[in-house]
């Protein structure tokens with residue numbers, strides 16, 4: 124066992140701690156509200172190479188492990204960085220993995236020692252469109268995300284209630300659609316307000332083994348929400364073009380995704396959906412992506428919680444009542460100590476889940492889910508306690524703890540009511 | 554980060570699993586219901602394998618199993634419900650003697666402990682000195698080459714099975730609280746020692762021990778005169794993951810699962826189908842994994858030769874508090890029949906859940922109460938001012 128950062132991991136930590144300290148002070152978080160996305164920060168993050176660091180080396184990615192990516196993600200959490208790093212990385216990896224299977228490539232996922240700053244020469248027999256798409260995902264010029272649950276067809280009249288851009292898309296879909304079926308909507312899509320490409324499992328003919336990729340212009344308007352997350356409802360277009368995931372057909376899909384330019388809500392450009400892959404392997408690949416999302420979100424929540432605790436300790440040392448720092452009151456101390464314990468446990472649970480995913484352990488999915496549930500609670504408890512120990516000031520928007528408190532809830536709940544996840548885990552474990 | 558065990562550690566785990574399957578029999582578990590969490594036969598088998606020597610650091614002349622191996626050792630024994638409280642005492646006292654003791658104690662006491670012949674109990678707490686253990690009043694006065702000990706210890710667990718007690722005494726009442734203490738090893742058959750049972754809610758028996766003009770030679774002194782607090786600190790260092798235990802919930806969860814899978818409610822639905830029960834079982838299983846990573850982390854820090862006091866506090870606090878929660882959940886799950894004790898007709902899972910529930914409250918008290926652990930974390934992890 125080696126339960127601390129290796130030298131390489133520490134180097135990643137140091138570099139990105141400095142990066143976020145400089146580039147993502149609380150003002151950046153605040154000024155990105157309510158959308159929850161900072162284009163300049165994303166651009167800067169792309170320049171560091173972090174965005175494609177966990178993509179396979181053979182494809183031009185950094186070949187980093189999830190553990191290594193998790194270091195950056197934990198800092199995204201600590202600084203509440205308004206960037207869609209988790210969704211983008213997970214969706215990109217899913218695309219890469221499916222493409223790898225389709226083309227019979229050998230695994231590009233080796234947790235390599237190579238620095239992810241220096242892109243390796245690309246060695247593959249991919250077609251140009253595929254390469255173009257992968258390149259834009261790796262350099263972050265195109266943002267991808269994935270839906271956390273299958274999209275459901277909507278009744279036409281209330282199809283897309285809240286999002287004008289999606290509504291426009293949806294009406295076009297109906298017009299374009301060769302069939303009379305209602306369009307499906309990816310609801311509350313995480314990073315859906317900013318992603319150009321999103322992946323959903325289709326739910327048609329009682330089968331959920333198609334992965335649909337949709338490209339359309341994001342609205343850059345989120346549904347107003349508790350945590351100022353860039354969530355949006357997005358329409359899925361009737362999947363034209365490719366079916367069956369043949370190499371040629373998928374090339375077409377990739378080509379389309381590769382070509383679409385990122386532009387602000389441009390209603391003149393309709394979106395398109397493609398069957399990116401189908402077959403049994405799609406479900407297992409999607410499940411793995413979902414596990415990655417859970418474990419990475421969990422480590423982000425740990426980063427968030429730990430920073431919130433630091434904020435709480437600083438405040439408790441500074442704020443005086445009854446002529447003493449409130450941090451000398453045992454009731455306050457014990458509340459903070461409990462938060463520290465939960466976060467400590469959460470941190471190592473998450474690290475173990477990431478390690479299990481990196482090393483393909485059979486229990487990885489269970490541990491990803493466990494760490495997500497545990498870290499969600501730990502972060503929520505910690506932020507609630509720290510807000511409380513701010514007294515009235517914690518409730519004022521001026522203080523940063525409120526930013527943490529709202530996101531601890533938002534990052535957790537965007538997936539599902541946790542009681543459902545407990546029941547799913549129970550179905551696996553009992 | 555890397556959570557893989559080395560092949561050596563994996564092999565040790567396999568060896569322990571096999572050992573436990575063979576030797577931690579239902580009879581051994583049954584016997585702990587006498588109230589003494591110790592079984593001589595099992596204890597000697599463990600000693601025969603050299604595992605007690607193995608638990609001692611190599612720089613102290615022991616077998617030098619790594620902290621990670623020790624983490625695996627305590628984990629496997631706990632998962633098998635082996636009574637190991639005695640082992641914890643032995644490893645701790647033998648280590649302290651080897652570090653700070655004289656040659657007499659090293660030759661007279663240590664081999665007996667590590668060969669599985671003798672047990673030792675811990676004589677820190679007193680009626681008036683619990684959390685504030687340095688408030689100790691038991692007196693040791695010098696009389697030539699001898700010491701005369703007078704006083705009372707409380708909660709001297711296992712003293713009725715042990716040959717020795719490690720005894721914290723006050724040798725200079727004039728000096729500040731922490732400076733006037735001296736540690737001794739006292740043979741429990743010395744004239745003037747009296748052991749009285751103290752019975753507990755959790756069946757287990759502990760003791761009050763009385764020391765009435767107990768005379769021992771200076772050979773039995775452990776560490777320098779008035780340096781008893783330093784010896785205390787060394788003791789804490791050598792707990793090496795035994796204190797309190799990290800996996801009390803493991804057998805409880807198994808029993809709860811077993812019950813839920815094999816029983817139905819009055820409407821005929823299997824208990825295991827109850828979503829609240831399902832969520833609680835999963836929560837308890839997640840907590841158990843959290844205990845595991847905390848325990849590994851503590852061992853890891855010990856392996857690096859660093860102070861693991863705060864991490865030990867975190868592990869102890871978390872595992873004991875959650876264990877109490879789990880006990881409540883799963884006893885409730887049994888309904889009124891949960892109240893029935895082992896041996897009673899109609900008691901479920903042989904009363905194991907009920908027994909755990911009664912045991913639970915002590916786990917947040919002994920080995921440093923939850924409040925003391927939180928004080929420690931607040932001060933030494935969070936850097937908040939000392940509050941006591």
Ligand SMILES: Cc1cc2nc3c(=O)[nH]c(=O)nc-3n(C[C@H](O)[C@H](O)[C@H](O)COP(=O)(O)OP(=O)(O)OC[C@H]3O[C@@H](n4cnc5c(N)ncnc54)[C@H](O)[C@@H]3O)c2cc1C
Nearest residue numbers: 675676677678683684708709710918919920921922924941
């Ligand atoms: C079954 C059992 C076995 C034991 N075995 C041993 C043994 O083998 N050897 C041995 O030496 N001891 C043993 N103990 C003693 C045990 O370590 C003490 O009970 C424990 O340290 C608490 O001391 P106390 O009981 O005097 O409680 P007190 O110290 O009087 O505490 C009472 C309450 O006050 C709280 N409190 C105390 N100080 C503070 C503070 N500074 N801040 C906040 N709250 C505080 C405590 O948390 C507790 O809730 C055992 C106890 C039991 C019950």
